[in-house]
Amino acid sequence: MTEQKQVIPEGYKQTEVGVIPIDWKAAALGDIAEVRMCKRILSWQTQKTGAIPFFKIGTFGSQPDAYIPTQLYDEFKAKYSYPNEGDILISAAGTLGKSVIYDGKPAYFQDSNIVWLEVDKKSLLNEYLFHYYKIIKWASSEGSTIARLYNGIIRASLITLPSVKEQTAIANALSDVDALISELEKLIAKKQAIKTATMQQLLTGKTRLPEFALREDGTPKGYKQSELGEIPEDWEVAPLRDFIKIRHGRNQKAVESPDGKYPIFATGGQIGTANSFLYDKPSVLIGRKGTIDKPRYTEEPFWTVDTLFYSEVSKTADAKFMFYKVCMIDWMQYSEASGVPSLNASTIESVLAVFPERDEQIAIATVLSDIDKEIKTLQQRLNKTRQIKQGMMQELLTGKTRLVKPEVTA
Incomplete structure (x- = not known):
């Protein structure tokens, strides 16, 4: 059997990095750049607070947990290698190749673990x-x-090289998408902060929705004292058991099926599908063991495993409201194990909270659900944009798609 020969498109050539435009080059990083790193900082030279942040591999790209004196920073910066603003710092250990653009602000970086190329x-x-x-x-x-990127590995690694003009065009296009991704991330974070604040106000009654804010005579409703502090005059303190009954999940082995139509939930999320369901009404799911502080909500028939409780919601309560309500509870403080966090059904049912009548519960849940829908839409857009960015990189950085008209050589 003969191997099929790869057809090279016109205007392209085969290189060590694959097929690239004929006017591009393939080069080893070591041929066009030098690997640089900061001078070694010893542990006794660092401190927990200070003026100059010292980034180690564990804090690279996030918040520093160590600092060095300004005098040492000035001395080492003057005597030894130091990045220029715009240089690309990369991690040579841990998560290989994690990259951060150096912003020029005073900082120092762990030698050999964080390096950059002098291009x-x-x-x-x-x-x-x-x-x-x-x-x-x-x-x-x-x-x-x-895992480690030794200097020799970095120098030997290959890169495709279009003209500087085309590099600029490619970088600008990808950076524009990065900017869009960043704005979407900020918008999602803002919406999530709004949701958190709204939950704090509406679920405690500190802020009332307009249709529930006035008495029949048109005067504003007030507040009253309770064992949980000041609450709306027409709300009541009650244990969760008055509105939900906690039920145990069950082993899924007998019902598990790759072609099942019902989701199987564990504390970390869906783990498979089942050919029958354990419960088929709207329910709040709370971890029994492991992840106990991330309640879930489902309206479709489902199965839960034995580490995840489900709940039967009373007709006097709105299931979605109850979900948001239990999300406000710090479940870790009720954990009954010193090792793996654990809850039992009676503990959950005995927790006290404040509740309005069901019609107000529904109205509050609707407001919060609308915010959730906005966040979900933004998250979907963000995911799609990230996918587009991945596709653009594969096209632009390999020359499959050109942003600059190829130079015609005689």
């Missing part, structure tokens, strides 16, 4: 390199227990 800007732009790191195939993966 020849006539051949390679940092802006292009930042995006290429997302798809780069490292020359090898040496090390046993802790």
